Amino acid sequence: MNKKIIFDVMNSDNGEICAIQAANKFAKEFPNYTLVLVGNQETINNNIDKKLKNLEVVNSSKVVKKATANIRELLREESSMLTSFEELNKGADAILSSGDSGAFTIISSLKIKRLDGIERPAFMPIIPSTNPEKNFLLLDAGANVEIKSTNIVEWAELANVVFKNLFSKNDFVKVGILNIGTENYKGISAIKEANELIISAKNLDYEYLGFVEPNNVINGESDVVLADGYAGNIFLKTYESATKSMASIFKKAFMKNLKTKIGALLLRKELNKIKTRYDYRNIGGAFIIGLEKIIVKAHGSSDEVAFYGALNQIRFGLENNLIDKIKEKLNNLKKEDE
Numbered sequence: 001m002n003k004k005i006i007f008d009v010m011n012s013d014n015g016e017i018c019a020i021q022a023a024n025k026f027a028k029e030f031p032n033y034t035l036v037l038v039g040n041q042e043t044i045n046n047n048i049d050k051k052l053k054n055l056e057v058v059n060s061s062k063v064v065k066k067a068t069a070n071i072r073e074l075l076r077e078e079s080s081m082l083t084s085f086e087e088l089n090k091g092a093d094a095i096l097s098s099g100d101s102g103a104f105t106i107i108s109s110l111k112i113k114r115l116d117g118i119e120r121p122a123f124m125p126i127i128p129s130t131n132p133e134k135n136f137l138l139l140d141a142g143a144n145v146e147i148k149s150t151n152i153v154e155w156a157e158l159a160n161v162v163f164k165n166l167f168s169k170n171d172f173v174k175v176g177i178l179n180i181g182t183e184n185y186k187g188i189s190a191i192k193e194a195n196e197l198i199i200s201a202k203n204l205d206y207e208y209l210g211f212v213e214p215n216n217v218i219n220g221e222s223d224v225v226l227a228d229g230y231a232g233n234i235f236l237k238t239y240e241s242a243t244k245s246m247a248s249i250f251k252k253a254f255m256k257n258l259k260t261k262i263g264a265l266l267l268r269k270e271l272n273k274i275k276t277r278y279d280y281r282n283i284g285g286a287f288i289i290g291l292e293k294i295i296v297k298a299h300g301s302s303d304e305v306a307f308y309g310a311l312n313q314i315r316f317g318l319e320n321n322l323i324d325k326i327k328e329k330l331n332n333l334k335k336e337d338e
Helices: 016-029 041-047 071-076 080-088 101-111 149-166 189-200 214-218 229-254 258-266 268-277 304-319 322-337
Strands: 003-008 033-039 055-059 094-097 122-124 126-128 135-139 174-178 207-212 224-226 286-289 294-297
Touching (some): 003 080, 003 304, 016 033, 016 041, 016 055, 016 304, 033 041, 055 080, 080 094, 080 101, 094 304, 101 286, 101 294, 122 149, 122 229, 135 229, 149 174, 149 189, 174 189, 174 214, 174 229, 189 207, 214 229, 258 268, 304 322
Parallel strands (some): 003 033, 003 094, 033 055, 174 207, 174 224
Antiparallel strands (some): 122 286, 126 135, 286 294
16 A cells, blocks of 8 residues: 655644654654655755655745634645645645644645535544543534534534544444533534434434533543534533643642652552543544545644654554545435435
């Protein structure tokens, strides 16, 4: 399998070096993958492993600081992000960037063709639950603030395929819609209508749980959590803030006195397991799902470990023909509707 991944190395809060180091490691381990590094040519050339023949460089050193309301201005800027999408459209298979989420979502939606039957792409991170054996997919996590009920229904089908392939799940994927309560009368009109559409649908190949509340989601009761972009983004940011706050609380408690320090030493192995479990670097990145390429957004503060994980996430998607499987599923749904 010879695949090409476009890697925008310019947008990490930690600088380009960690992204380049991750690229070196990945390219060495997987010689059948070509990585195209987009960024400051001088910096890349000074840090790239020149012995590797599957690394290419495209010079583009301007960074998109944040999304702008003026889409024309965003598309007019000669940024590394925009250049990366232009390289993707030259026949590459996937793209990775840690740039501004808003700009990344806008450019991906404008530059990459949507899958047939999908009206809007969605932002879909992988999130660890409190169940140590379960992760869940959240979509939309911020790409679409205003949605239609049919968007939710479409995303359920996309995420169902992705979850089965990412986590090798053979039985029915459990799907729920994030809401302020489980009662059918609660929530905004779009999700209430989506709930009714899914309930009335025939031949579902996933288990629909109905409305789910945040505590159920965090406990890992759902494999896929559907939401409008506004609610999904608030959930994601609250979740990330809560995990960071809990880590800080535990650290302060264990450093309080000699007894607590001894306790922390005795629990070190288990505490490290928890730390590793909720470290975003070990999760990879978030998919922009619903487009004809594999598109992954890495965390803005990604380091070498996080970038390497995101590259492997892309590799897994490519090796499992994720886009083709989604297309096949959408095509089958289209035939059922005819």
